[in-house]
Amino acid sequence: VAGVREVRVVQTAEKPERRLIAVGSGKGGVGKSTLSANLAIALHRLGFRVGLVDADVYGPSQPRLMAAEGEKPTAQDKQLNPIPTRWGVPMLSMGQLVAPEKALAWRGPMASGALGQLVDARWGETDTLVVDLPPGTGDVQLSMIQKHRPMGAVIVSTPQDLALIDAARAIDLFNTAGIPIIGIVENMAGYACPHCGEISDPFGSGGAEAEAARLGIPFLGRVPLDIAIRRASDAGEPPAARDDAGAEPFLRIAEQVAA
Numbered sequence: 001v002a003g004v005r006e007v008r009v010v011q012t013a014e015k016p017e018r019r020l021i022a023v024g025s026g027k028g029g030v031g032k033s034t035l036s037a038n039l040a041i042a043l044h045r046l047g048f049r050v051g052l053v054d055a056d057v058y059g060p061s062q063p064r065l066m067a068a069e070g071e072k073p074t075a076q077d078k079q080l081n082p083i084p085t086r087w088g089v090p091m092l093s094m095g096q097l098v099a100p101e102k103a104l105a106w107r108g109p110m111a112s113g114a115l116g117q118l119v120d121a122r123w124g125e126t127d128t129l130v131v132d133l134p135p136g137t138g139d140v141q142l143s144m145i146q147k148h149r150p151m152g153a154v155i156v157s158t159p160q161d162l163a164l165i166d167a168a169r170a171i172d173l174f175n176t177a178g179i180p181i182i183g184i185v186e187n188m189a190g191y192a193c194p195h196c197g198e199i200s201d202p203f204g205s206g207g208a209e210a211e212a213a214r215l216g217i218p219f220l221g222r223v224p225l226d227i228a229i230r231r232a233s234d235a236g237e238p239p240a241a242r243d244d245a246g247a248e249p250f251l252r253i254a255e256q257v258a259a
């Protein structure tokens with residue numbers, strides 16, 4: 001934690017305008033995009049001026065998650081204007097730059113260039129940028145680390161061993177580059193049966209917390225496997241924006257990230 005403070009001070013001195021929080025995962029489908037959207041909204045609710053960058057070139061899902069599908073950003077002086085969303089968090093997505101099926105064929109330098117356009121857009125007063133990275137440890141991650149120097153990284157994993165092994169690889173990438181790991185989030189933990197209410201653990205339980213302890217990095221909390229989260233996400237209504245218990249896990253995680 002001492003290391004995190006130190007790096008933050010250096011970052012502030014070099015880039016006074018805003019801090020970048022990279023959200024990564026070892027593999028796809030663990031809920032990284034869902035967590036990124038809801039973390040951004042929860043941080044906004046805590047009083048930060050937050051923007052969201054969807055750098056997941058292989059499956060940009062933020063336009064749908066944030067109810068901004070079909071919107072195209074305009075540009076001014078060759079800089080993109082972020083798209084306002086109804087959740088108070090402006091956003092930009094790889095999916096708004098190019099049709100996803102074309103982005104799939106992008107080579108590394110093109111994806112890195114696109115990332116630069118998103119991060120160095122006209123974010124104005126925004127003080128915090130949450131960046132939803134592609135899964136794994138490819139070109140976009142390297143470019144993020146080398147060119148944009150995030151303040152830290154949040155790693156999302158399911159409780160399952162395989163996802164955890166991949167997550168450890170992602171953690172290693174940031175560690176090697178000297179980017180502090182803000183912590184691990186365990187997603188899809190504990191499933192409440194909608195019929196009988198019994199809690200079961202389809203992907204195991206506590207694995208990410210144990211892994212965080214083993215690696216000596218903070219555990220930021222868990223988000224349950226909940227069909228309401230999937231439905232709300234598909235409908236472009238992020239649970240973190242709700243006024244009920246659905247927002248709680250995300251607000252708790254955001255508090256930890258902001259601490």
Ligand code: ADP
Binds near residue numbers: 027032035
């Ligand atoms: P990733 O970005 O890691 O590929 P997504 O955020 O796109 O993963 O999530 C994959 C799918 O799982 C989506 O359909 C999403 O709505 C769903 N999902 C994510 N987290 C949860 C959760 N905690 N409970 C239920 N469904 C979830």
